[in-house]
Amino acid sequence: MTAFTPSRRFFLKGAAATAALVPVAAPGFARVTPAADPFIEKLIKSMSLEEKAGQLSIYGDTTRFDGPPINPTSEQAQGKEKVKADIAAGKITGLFNGIGVAGGRELQQVAIERSPHKIPLIFAGDIIHGVKTTFPIPLGESASWDTDLAMRTARAAALEATAKGLHWTFAPMVDVARDQRWGRVAEGAGEDTYLGIQLAKARVKGFQGDSLKAETSVVACPKHFAAYGAVQGGMEYNTADIPETTLREVHLPPFKAAFDAGALTTMSSFNDIAGVPSTGNHYLLTDILRGEWGFKGLVVSDYTSEEELILHGFAADGADATAKAINAGCDMGMQSGLYMKYLPDLVRSGKVKLAVLDEAVRRVLYVKKALGLFENPYRSLDLTREQTDIRRPETVALAREAGRKSCVLLKNEGNLLPLPKSGKKIALIGPFGNDKANCPGPWAVFPDVESCVTWEAGFRAVIGDALTVVKGSDVEAPIEGGIDAAVKAAKAADIVVLAIGEAANMSGEAQSRVDISIPAPQLALAEAVAATGKPVVVLLKHGRALALTGAVKEAPAILATWFLGSEEGNAIADIVFGDYAPQGRLPVSFPQASGQEPFYYNHRITGRPQISDDKNFKARYREVTNEALYPFGHGLSYSTVSYGTTAVNAPTLAMNGQIKVTAIISNTGSRKVHEVVQLYIHDKVASMTQPIRALKGFQHFDLEPGQNTTVEFTLTAADLAFVHPNLRASAEAGRFDVWIAPSSTGGTPASFDLIA
Incomplete structure (x- = not known):
């Protein structure tokens, strides 16, 4: 392990809801707030309503640049003075997506010297996968199935973020996403809840470090609360219409894991669930989050999502939207300015209770104090660190490691x-x-694009003049003469490497796709190159699972490379030329066709599964089978690994006991291999239909040629539990299958009985 020491969308223009997602007889949970802190209580008591509303209002930072403009325009100068005046008046709690220490110190000085109660600002940013050093997109890094790696890259991102003057990151994104048409699949851990839980914990620990008060720590913000990954049709900002059992079993656990790991903030999601938008959902933000889970931190709206309650048809106007959002449990409004505009009068009129306002302010001040901002308002605003902690050699080396x-x-x-x-x-x-432009990938807000290593540079560092580079086509449009030039280059070469896929602006927020295949001009390029008869290696650049067709699908070698960040070219060259063997495993299923989406491995079994050659009257499409082109958990290496039969150490498992599951894995090839061994279960008969398989564990092993080892996992009844209609999780007695396997479709199962 490398040891490190010390818009939300680029500023797009842009009633207490108590109805449960599913009606249940839930207790009326009291709002959970941080323990009374005399300093904070005294501060709240002395603040005006306007100043309290200001502490609940955060805006995009239009004043800080990565170094000041050489000749700022009059408009820029006036805008900065307006921001400083609002800070001095106590109308702003913080700013987001601006960086630069000198500018940050200037703004912080206004807050602590001129504002009514000298409350420091909090500076936030979308640090999704790095700052100046960019790491693989979260979905790509999730393909490593490596929690230690995820923790280290988050720690390194925090190092650079704090060096640039930030305290708070709007990450990690922990939405479970089962529809690859949704562009924001790129930001998360993929389609599986268990894997998402492990990576959520690792990333929170990496961002927050050992102490939130440390100069190199940022407070994490798991998002988007909740079920944003379940939007219908994979369409951005759409509704999520799911049973509450699914909400609690699939979508909420990664959030709970992140909060248990210490995350003190979360962000409400744009979507509604069963008709109630998350930002105005009292049941979600108060009953579950605060009441059931005891969350003591703050909830911030997503970009103007409190204002969007109006367009949802959930609020009549800005005042109504403000009342419904804060009464539901959304503490801070992002960008809209509604809280600052309406909260004071809403409290005076009684539509929002003073106690509700004070609770929200208390949570915000609690987070600021946890960060040490009251003790040291200039923490993470160090001009020296801004120079020394950006693109450190070990950080760049980590980006290369993460990429490969x-x-x-x-x-x-x-x-x-x-x-x-x-x-x-x-x-x-x-x-x-x-x-270079697409190396950082989507949601890289502050990348150093010039430092990015292209695929050509990575390859040429290995093979020099033996490499010929031809563009052939643009991403979504042909180039005149491009295919002819590509065919000529292919014929003159011994091997062709196709560098194709998605551009960065085809994945991420607002980039849902109807068709998740390679764009047509690139497919035409691939067909023409394949027709030369030369061996073809396909390198895919992408932010989601893709539906591969034609010459791309039929290529003899295919490597999924996602968007790998600053060291992309070097990382890919490390793999392609064999200095390192690939070890990644898919965190998402590759479908055979776009029309199969939403497509995920752990689907429930129907009453008419496709289990025979008879294709009539089965749960299937006419054109394709139900199998993935490449399943969740799949990934090859440069060696071969055999898996022995899965075995259990007892035929039964008691409700309060445990059972050991083992298998022998062997490296049967001629090269060292890094294997990610996976554990799956299936509940064969239950009171609710169960997933065909469900991931319950994974382990990493290095095996030399000819070496074998016995892999062992332990299962308890808790691992076999599922959420029942009473919204509680428990296991049912009965028979279970269990696999130790290289993917979600491999392995030979064993069986055991859970007994009451």
Whole structure:
């Protein structure tokens, strides 16, 4: 482990709801607030209503640049003075998505010297996968299935974020996403709840470090609360219409894990659930979050989501939206300005109780105090650190490590990979061969694009002049003469590497896709190159699982590379030329066709599963089988690994006992291998239909050629539990299948009985 020491969307223009998602006889939970702190209580008592509303209002930072403008315009100068005046008046609690220490110190000085109660600002940002050093997109890094790696990259991102003057990150995104049409799949951990839980905990620990008061720590903000990954049709900002059992079993556990790991903030989601928008959902933000879970931190709206209660048809106007949001439990409004505009009069009129306002302010001040801002308002505003802690050599090395560990080898017929370092001419063809702009990927707000290593640079560092690079086509449009040039280059080469896929602006927020295949101009390029008969390696750049077709699907070797960040070219070259073997595993299922979405491995079994050659009257589509093209958990290496039969150490498991599950895995190839061994279960008969398989554990092993080892997992009744209609999780007695496997479709199962 490398030891580190010390818009939300680029500023787009842009009633206490007590109805439960499903009616249940739930107790009336009291609002949970931080323990009384004399300092905070005295401060609240002395504040005006306007100043309290200001502590609940955060805005995009239009004043801080990455270094001051050489000749700021009059409009910029006037805008900065307006922001400073609002800070001095106590109307702003903090700013987001601006960086720069000098500017931060200037603004903080206004807050602590001129505002009514000298309350420091909090500076926030979308630090999703790095700052100046960018790491793989979260979905790509999740393909490593490596919680230690996720913790270290979050720690490194926090190091750079605090060096640039930030205290708070709007990350990690912990939404479970089962529809690859949704662009924000790129920000999360994929389709599985268990994997999402492990990565959520790791990322929170990485961002927050050992102490939130440390100069190098940022407070984490798991988002989007809740079920944003369940939007219908994978369409951004859409509704999520799911049973509460699914909400609690699939979508809420990663949040609970993140809060248990110490996260002190969360962000409400844009979607509604069963007709109630999250930002105005009292049952979600108060009964569950505060009442059941005891969460003591703050809830911030997503960008103007409190104002969007009006467009949802849930609120009549701005005042109504403000009342419904804060009464529901949304403590801080982002960007809309509604809280500042309406809260004082809403309290005076009695539509919002003073106690509700004070609770929200208390939570905000609690987080600021936890960060040490009252003791040291200039923490993380160090001009020296801004120079020394950006793109440190160990941070850059970590980006390269994370990149190569995120690559997933989907296919490798004839052991085409790794490629030889000498004796062969290689043509790198496609729009991403010599492209820096797309290396950071979506939701890289502050990247140092110039420092990004292209695929060409990474390859050329290994094979030099044996490499020819031809673009062939743009991402979504043909280039005149591009295919002819690509075919010529392919014919002159021994091996073709196709650099194709999605651009960064095709994934991420507001980038839902109807068709998740490779764009047509690139498919035409792939067909033309394949027709030359030369061996083809496909390198995919993407922010989601893709539906592969034609020459891309039929290529003998396919490597999923996602968006790997600053060291992308070096990381891919490390894998392609065999300095390291791929070890990634898919965190999402690759469908055979876009029309299969939403598609995920742990689906429930129907009464007519496709279990025979008879295709009539089965749960299936006419054109394809129900299998994934590449399943969740899949990933090849440059060696071969065999899995022995899964075994259990007893035929039964008591409700208060445990059972050992074992299998022997062997490296049967000629190269060292890093294997990610996975544990799955299936409840064969239950009072509610159960997933065909469910991930319950994974372990990492390094095996030398010819080496074998016995893998062991332990299961208890808690691992076998599911959420019942009474909204409580428990296991039922009965028979279970269990697999130790290389993917969600592999392995030979064992069975045991859970007994009461």
